[in-house]
Amino acid sequence: MTINSQSIISYSAIELSEIMNACFERYVIPIKTTPEYFISRFISEGISFNDSCVWKDGENIVAITIICLRSNKARLAAFALAPKYRGKGLAKKLLNYSFQKLKEKNIQEIHLEVIQENHVGVELYKSLGFNITRDLVGFKSQSNNKKSEVEFISGSYDELVKDICRQSPLEVQWLISPLSFHTIPCKILNYANKGWAVLDTLSGTEQLRYIFITPECRRQGFATKFLRDISVAYPGITTPVAIPGELQRMYLQAGFVELPIKQYEMVLTL
Structure with missing residues (x-):
């Protein structure tokens, strides 16, 4: 068996979405993607076309690796082996090859998210030197019959970024970073000039991707009230499974329920 890599x-x-679907077949959680979703999602996350690749054994697809870059950090956005190539020790070899290439480009850290119930994946990444840095959770607002009395005003990406830049930069989880919002279909809402919410429609339904509270309105219970008003205005809306676990209490107090899926954020220092 001779395995070679080809840049994506x-x-x-169309081909890449089909390869993704084939490689994620019989995965812990089935993944199905369309060409439109593939392009929108990974461009928003900072995909590196040079570092992302398809692995082949002759004409057979072995695996796909999607790498995203931001400054001197990389993220393993997706990695999966086709079912027939699993259990052969290939994952570690292929990933080590990709990570060595990143190290040669002076990348200092590699980030990833892995489903906590994917025990094989978690142990694989630990064997590669990754450490768990935090739990990531997701939430869903409860359906209700209340009528929203809050008026959300549409805002712009530039206005949101201007407000964010008024304070010192915060370490935000990669998937919910404001850096991605200008390339995905989303709705930006202003809340009484005290906060912002970003709702994306990348998956076809609205998802609460991000909230931001202006510095002067923090530590006053405003974030919880903001989330509660969003829950009423958008019953059943979900968040990505990318919310840091330490924010769990705030979402629960606002009337959201936690989703059953949890992830680990893991980081490898090169």
Whole structure:
């Protein structure tokens, strides 16, 4: 068996989405993606077309690796082996190859998220030197019959970023970073000039991707009230499973329920 890598530049969006679906077949959670979703999602996350690749054994697809870059940090946005190539020790070899290439480019850290119930994946990444840095959770607002009395005003990406830049930069989880919002379909809402919410429609339904509270309105219970008003205005809305676990209490107090899926954020220092 001779395995070679090809940059994803060699493939169309249609081909890449089909390869993703094939490699994630019988995964812990089935993943199905479309060409449109593939392009929108990974461009928003900072995909590196040069570092992302498809692995092949002759004409057979072995695996796909999607790498995203921001400054001197990288993220393993997706990695999966086709079912027939699993259990052969290939994952560690392929990932080590990709990570060595990143190290040669002076990348200092590699981030990833892995489903906590994916015990095989968690142990694989630990064996590669990754450490768990925090729990990531997701939430869903409860359906209700209340009528929202709050008026959300549409805002712009520039206005949101201007407010964010008024304070010192915060370490935000990669998937919910404001850096991605200008490239995905989303709705930006202003809340009485005290906070912002970003609702994306990347998956076809609205998802609460991000909230931001202006510095002068923090530590006053405003974030909980903001989330509660969002829950009433958008019953059943979910968040990505990318919310740091330390914010769990705030979401629960606002009337959200926790989703059953949890992830680990893991980081490898090169």
